[in-house]
Amino acid sequence: MxxxxxxxxxxxxxxxxxxxxxxxxxxxxxxxxxxxxxxxxxxxxxxxxxxxxxxxxxxxxxxxxxxxxxxxxxxxxxxxxxxxxxxNTVEALADLAREVVGRVRARGQLRVVGITGSNGKTTTKNMLAHILAADGDTVSPHASFNNEVGAPLTMLRVTDDTKYLVSEFGASGPGEIAKLAGLVAPDVGIVLMVGMAHAGGFGGIEETFRAKSELVRAVRSGGLAVLNADDGRVVAMSPIAQENDVAVRWFGHAAKADVHASDVEVTGEGTLCTVSVDGVSAQLRLRVLGAHHVMNALAALAAATALGVSGKDAIHRLEQVEIAERWRMQPLGSDRVRIINDAYNASPDSMSAALRTLAQITTPDQRRVAVLGAMSELGEYAEEEHDRIGLLAVRLGIERIVIIGDAARRMFLEAVAQGSWDGEAVYFADADAAYDYLTTELRDGDRVLVKSSNSAGLRFLGDRLGEFFS
Structure with missing residues (x-):
């Protein structure tokens, strides 16, 4: 400070x-x-x-x-x-963060980036911070410090030498992003997507849209909104930006986007694609697993290049990022049995993306195993969305579907109803029972996804399996 x-x-x-x-x-x-x-x-x-x-x-x-x-x-x-x-100490923390960032900004070089979205905030934050760190002193959150306490604590790490502050804004209800982003009035605001994560707290997808758009409204006049051209709800935030004298920079797979990707290929070692930054194309070899992380990379590239980093340098630095974050598509185990621990958080969108990645990176001689727990904060949508994931796992041909915990039981029942009745789908009440099963059931060549919301605690099961099969 x-x-x-x-x-x-x-x-x-x-x-x-x-x-x-x-x-x-x-x-x-x-x-x-x-x-x-x-x-x-x-x-x-x-x-x-x-x-x-x-x-x-x-x-x-x-x-x-x-x-x-x-x-x-x-x-x-x-x-x-x-x-x-x-x-109130929490309000005092916010007041102090607002003042400190304001004083540093008034003295010179500080540029502030805010990131929100139903999924991908932490990964995008890490990617962008890695790109910017080579350009100047960069402050970004530890882990997912994105709430009313974590976000101000991150802001308070800035000093007069700080060139970039990258803030991550999460929320479980309306008004929270507006409050956090209002502390710093970002120069650049990134909106990744509007999905079902925390839909129970917001009261539905339209309320989620309104909450995420709070970041666009908080960007300072003359600033920049970096928006997902592939998400119709994010596209609908463009008029909000224009009303507030905020320019828009697009990212996505659509060729019209300022920063876009094509020819995406997912492998067990990472993700390959061609990226175009303002009309200049180059190859990007991401070490981070999963096609869905290409969008996060595009958002980071769009913001970094807007802040003055060359496209060539930004791509080179992105390629050095080995994992998104601990417990986020984190490879563990060994070539014999590969564990992919992605159990820090889960929503219907991220669960679907992780399952599709498992299917994509598995070769014909390898077995796909999905170890799944509950998705939290879905409210009235919980049963429907857990059913949908159980169905998707079957349709993707996952050979072993391991469901853990009563809150996730609907996934197991749906998987059985859709055809996994011959032992492909199994259910365990807790992680310890699942661990005992998996340490005897898994075999050479298996590729194992561990995925759940944080509250289910399966990230620790992923760690245990990774150590067992290392």
Whole structure:
């Protein structure tokens, strides 16, 4: 974070400064800001956020013992540390992020990119950050820091040397993206797609469209919206951009897009395609598995080249990205039994894409195995969408369909109803039972997809299988 005095810090977040004897009002703070006391070190700022299972105020003494200079709290805590008392620590975190980014931006070079979409945010963020990092100091989220806490924490990592801030904006309901993006008014806003992820929270696909379009509305006047030319709902955001004096740059498979791809070939080692950037074509060899990640790469290329990176350099840097992120199409195991751990998150769109990738990368002498768990936050659409995935797995000819957990049972029942009645589809109540089955059932040549929403916990099953077959 940039350097602020304790008095300045208190003023920014509208708090009351309570000094410990070791500090003064003019003491400067510029350390890391975090809500997790385990990440706190000397000179850092600890934010005591109340939570569902615990209260951050309990850990103020721990943060103090680890060298934190100040704690942002909602009430004074008995601890040897200066404290700033505010009404709401999460809102204070947002206020601080807005101020810090605003000050850095006013001093010069900082450019801000915001990314949203029902799927692909983290992968696109990682790809774009990798491209931009070679061009200047780049700040981007750890993992999927994209909510009301994670996004401001990322923003607060900027310094006066930062050239690019890449922010990822997730949401489970209307208004959340507007609030987060409003903290920084991005120079570039990327909308990847409008799908069924979190549809239960939004109340349907049209509400999801309205929520994702909040990013386009938040882009500063004179900025740029990078939009998916293949998604009709994203295309419908173009008039919103025009109304707000925001230019549009298109990406997709459509030849009319400013950045587009053709001749896509998916293999077990990655994805090959021809990309055209503003009329100049080149080969792209992505190490990341899956044709669906081509769209994420195109979005990253469209944004990076708009920010001044040459197409040639951007493509070269993209080719160095080995995996999208841990637990996202992550190859594990060995050539003998390959595990693809994609169980960090799941929606109907990403589940379908992962299953199709499994079918595409498997040769005739290899067996396709899908280990699937529930897709969360689908609300009233849950039964229908789980049925659809069970049907798709059968139609793709997946030889072993392993369903785990009661919330995913509809996939198993649909797979059986559609023809997988001779042992192809099996059901287990929990991951441990599935692990015992898979460690004896899997054989040389198998290609195994592990896919579920985060809440199902199958990412850890994927890790265990990867280690077993390494």
């Amino acid at each position: 940039i350097s602020l005095t304790l008095t300045d810090l208190a003023g920014v977040i509208n708090g009351s400064l309570v000094l410990d004897g070791s500090a003064t009002a003019d003491t400067r703070v510029e350390g890391t800001v975090d809500t997790d006391s385990r990440n706190i070190g000397p000179g850092d700022i600890f934010v005591a956020k109340p939570g569902e299972t615990t209260d951050g105020h309990r850990f103020v003494p721990t943060a103090a013992s680890q060298g934190a200079l100040v704690a942002i709290v909602e009430h004074v805590v008995e601890a040897s540390i200066s404290q700033i008392v505010v009404q």
